[in-house]
Amino acid sequence: MTEIFEWDRIFYNDLPQNFIFEVIFRSTIMFIILLLTLKLAGKRGVKQLSVFETVIVIALGSAAGDPMFYEDVGIVPAAVVFIVIIVLYRLVTWLTGKSKKFEEFIEGKTECLINEGKFSVSTFKKESLAQDEFFSELRIKSVEHLGQIKHAFIETSGEISVFYFDDKEVGYGLPILPSLFNKKSKIIEKHGFHSCTFCGHTVEQKAGTAKCEVCQKDEWVPAINTLRIT
Numbered sequence: 571m572t573e574i575f576e577w578d579r580i581f582y583n584d585l586p587q588n589f590i591f592e593v594i595f596r597s598t599i600m601f602i603i604l605l606l607t608l609k610l611a612g613k614r615g616v617k618q619l620s621v622f623e624t625v626i627v628i629a630l631g632s633a634a635g636d637p638m639f640y641e642d643v644g645i646v647p648a649a650v651v652f653i654v655i656i657v658l659y660r661l662v663t664w665l666t667g668k669s670k671k672f673e674e675f676i677e678g679k680t681e682c683l684i685n686e687g688k689f690s691v692s693t694f695k696k697e698s699l700a701q702d703e704f705f706s707e708l709r710i711k712s713v714e715h716l717g718q719i720k721h722a723f724i725e726t727s728g729e730i731s732v733f734y735f736d737d738k739e740v741g742y743g744l745p746i747l748p749s750l751f752n753k754k755s756k757i758i759e760k761h762g763f764h765s766c767t768f769c770g771h772t773v774e775q776k777a778g779t780a781k782c783e784v785c786q787k788d789e790w791v792p793a794i795n796t797l798r799i800t
Contacts, residue, residue: 581646593647597654601629605676629655677726684722687735687743688770691785705746708732716770717743718798734798742793744770754791763793 604625633651666673682690683704707730713719718740721733735741744765745751754767758775765772766782767789781788 581644590647590650593650594654597629597633597651598658601625601655601658604628626655626659680726681724682721683724683730684716684719684770686721687716687719687741687772688784689716689768691769704730705751708746712798712800714747714796714798715743715745715794716765717741717772717793717795719743737797740795740797742772742795744772745791745794750794751791754789756788756790758790763795764790765793767791 630652633648633655636648662676666676684690708719708722711730711732713732718734719732720735720739723731725731742763742765744767751767757779758764758777761776762774763772764775766785766787768787769782769785771782771784772793773783775790779788780790
């Protein structure tokens with residue numbers, strides 16, 4: 571039967587003191603694994619917190635929680651984990667201040683998603699951001715179509731920043747309201763402004779079929795040019 575306040579068990583869990591070196595090694599490896607895993611998950615997977623901040627929260631949370639109620643987890647190894655994480659935090663912070671490339675690798679960089687009312691297709695290929703998810707973000711900001719947007723960026727935190735055209739500059743654009751976007755078709759029923767559903771390129775099209783001159787896709791939806799209501 572386990573007795574309470576067995577100090578050697580509480581602090582070391584009956585492990586030899588040189589086990590601390592293994593704790594340091596384990597903590598460093600798990601820190602790197604966490605960092606790389608969340609980096610691969612993309613910005614949207616860690617929205618609001620940066621990848622680096624999320625790693626710190628997870629690592630410290632786990633180290634703090636386990637020794638609170640697991641009798642087989644010693645306090646000293648957990649404290650060493652804290653020290654290792656803080657040292658690694660300081661090291662990574664120092665490296666990000668010294669190297670722009672390292673900073674971009676750790677924190678990512680702001681990417682342009684929409685430029686002049688059209689998708690920046692090359693950026694969408696890099697970012698793990700579904701079109702439906704992005705449209706939802708824009709609708710929350712009272713956007714009806716891409717012709718209202720001058721620029722949109724995904725920040726390092728995963729947040730979407732939007733800059734709008736003045737009312738007098740709003741043109742025809744890809745509608746993002748489900749009732750309108752779902753009217754997409756490969757056959758253009760009548761002459762008028764239509765938007766490519768893939769890249770948002772908007773152009774006046776004749777009835778029939780056509781390929782987008784930007785992305786070579788052939789699915790279109792009637793464009794709209796309504797002003798944004800705020």
